[in-house]
Amino acid sequence: MGLVSLTEPQQRRRSDATPYMDLTRAEWSALRERTPLPLTADEVERLRGLGDVIDLDEVREVYLPLSRLLNLYVAAAGNLRGALNTFLGDTASGHGVQPGTPFVIGVAGSVAVGKSTVARLLQALLALWPEHPRVELVTTDGFLLPNAELHRRGLMSRKGFPESYDRRALTRFVAEVKAGRDVVTAPVYSHLIYDIVPGERLTVRRPDILIVEGLNVLQPALPGHDGRTRVGLADYFDFSVYVDARTEDIEQWYLGRFRKLRETAFQNPFSYFRKYTQVSEEEALDYARRMWSTINRPNLEQNIVPTRGRANLVLRKGSDHKVQRLSLRKL
Numbered sequence: 180m181g182l183v184s185l186t187e188p189q190q191r192r193r194s195d196a197t198p199y200m201d202l203t204r205a206e207w208s209a210l211r212e213r214t215p216l217p218l219t220a221d222e223v224e225r226l227r228g229l230g231d232v233i234d235l236d237e238v239r240e241v242y243l244p245l246s247r248l249l250n251l252y253v254a255a256a257g258n259l260r261g262a263l264n265t266f267l268g269d270t271a272s273g274h275g276v277q278p279g280t281p282f283v284i285g286v287a288g289s290v291a292v293g294k295s296t297v298a299r300l301l302q303a304l305l306a307l308w309p310e311h312p313r314v315e316l317v318t319t320d321g322f323l324l325p326n327a328e329l330h331r332r333g334l335m336s337r338k339g340f341p342e343s344y345d346r347r348a349l350t351r352f353v354a355e356v357k358a359g360r361d362v363v364t365a366p367v368y369s370h371l372i373y374d375i376v377p378g379e380r381l382t383v384r385r386p387d388i389l390i391v392e393g394l395n396v397l398q399p400a401l402p403g404h405d406g407r408t409r410v411g412l413a414d415y416f417d418f419s420v421y422v423d424a425r426t427e428d429i430e431q432w433y434l435g436r437f438r439k440l441r442e443t444a445f446q447n448p449f450s451y452f453r454k455y456t457q458v459s460e461e462e463a464l465d466y467a468r469r470m471w472s473t474i475n476r477p478n479l480e481q482n483i484v485p486t487r488g489r490a491n492l493v494l495r496k497g498s499d500h501k502v503q504r505l506s507l508r509k510l
């Protein structure tokens with residue numbers, strides 16, 4: 180068969196049917212004109228207070244328009260909920276259907292790609308909108324199995340892989356928040372001790388929006404013992420963001436963060452990584468490179484990248500952390 184060149188309307192028809200629309204940074208940031216939320220000097224100061232190295236132009240051009248899109252989606256989800264309530268009438272509460280329910284956003288991506296930074300920024304920006312001031316953020320590391328249990332299962336060098344989490348407990352937690360429970364609690368992970376903190380819990384009280392950030396939040400549910408498909412974590416998401424970048428860039432960010440932590444947090448006498456402050460920087464970085472190539476990169480390639488196609492929005496970062504391209508799900 181010879182080469183067939185498509186006419187412009189044919190090309191458009193073909194791209195209309197793909198589930199994503201691709202936008203350059205310039206196309207996306209032009210949409211900020213439609214964002215009726217100017218950042219005041221006070222708010223800018225508060226964002227700086229988050230302690231993340233984030234460029235304010237990046238906030239204005241990328242994350243502010245995203246908060247506007249999400250603000251519209253939150254309103255639309257509320258309308259959908261209203262439709263279900265109208266349909267059910269008096270019987271709604273008997274079925275556990277509440278008029279309002281938290282809007283749940285998942286933030287996925289590799290270790291060190293910048294998920295926490297994106298999630299904290301979204302939390303701060305979304306809370307500026309008067310329609311949804313209460314925004315809670317939960318990281319999935321609280322649902323890692325404690326080190327003792329990881330040792331028992333031979334999973335200590337698989338931390339961050341799907342099997343290193345109590346996935347049922349994580350899904351139950353999000354389901355309970357979404358169901359409108361007054362108080363829901365989650366375990367807490369400490370990067371200092373590299374383990375779950377015994378007895379500590381984080382409490383979530385009926386937020387307007389819940390952000391769930393973690394490596395594996397877009398993983399499909401495991402089948403049950405009977406082989407049947409179960410409801411998984413991502414089934415509770417109203418929106419999801421995948422933070423994407425070149426693997427080589429992410430490795431550099433991982434090593435850069437390790438180097439920075441070696442000069443700060445690792446110095447703490449209780450730090451699990453304190454030993455890497457006692458050896459040369461080169462030895463410490465060799466260890467970090469090993470962690471990257473034996474744990475974090477294989478996890479990225481085997482488990483995390485394959486979930487990218489499930490996200491509503493993919494943010495593609497360049498080596499300077501600036502978002503260069505965005506793919507937004509439209510179908």
Ligand SMILES: Nc1ncnc2c1ncn2[C@@H]1O[C@H](COP(=O)(O)OP(=O)(O)O)[C@@H](O)[C@H]1O
Binds near residue numbers: 234432
């Ligand atoms: N937008 C950004 N601008 C500059 N540095 C960033 C940005 N986002 C993340 N970083 C840096 O990249 C590293 C990884 O980011 P982090 O949010 O901790 O990743 P994750 O939560 O995905 O492990 C950190 O050193 C962080 O300071």
Ligand SMILES: CC(C)(COP(=O)(O)O)[C@@H](O)C(=O)NCCC(=O)O
Binds near residue numbers: 318393474
């Ligand atoms: C705690 C993590 C598994 C990330 O957890 P998340 O909140 O994304 O579920 C990860 O940051 C980590 O510590 N990985 C183990 C390998 C390493 O120390 O780099």
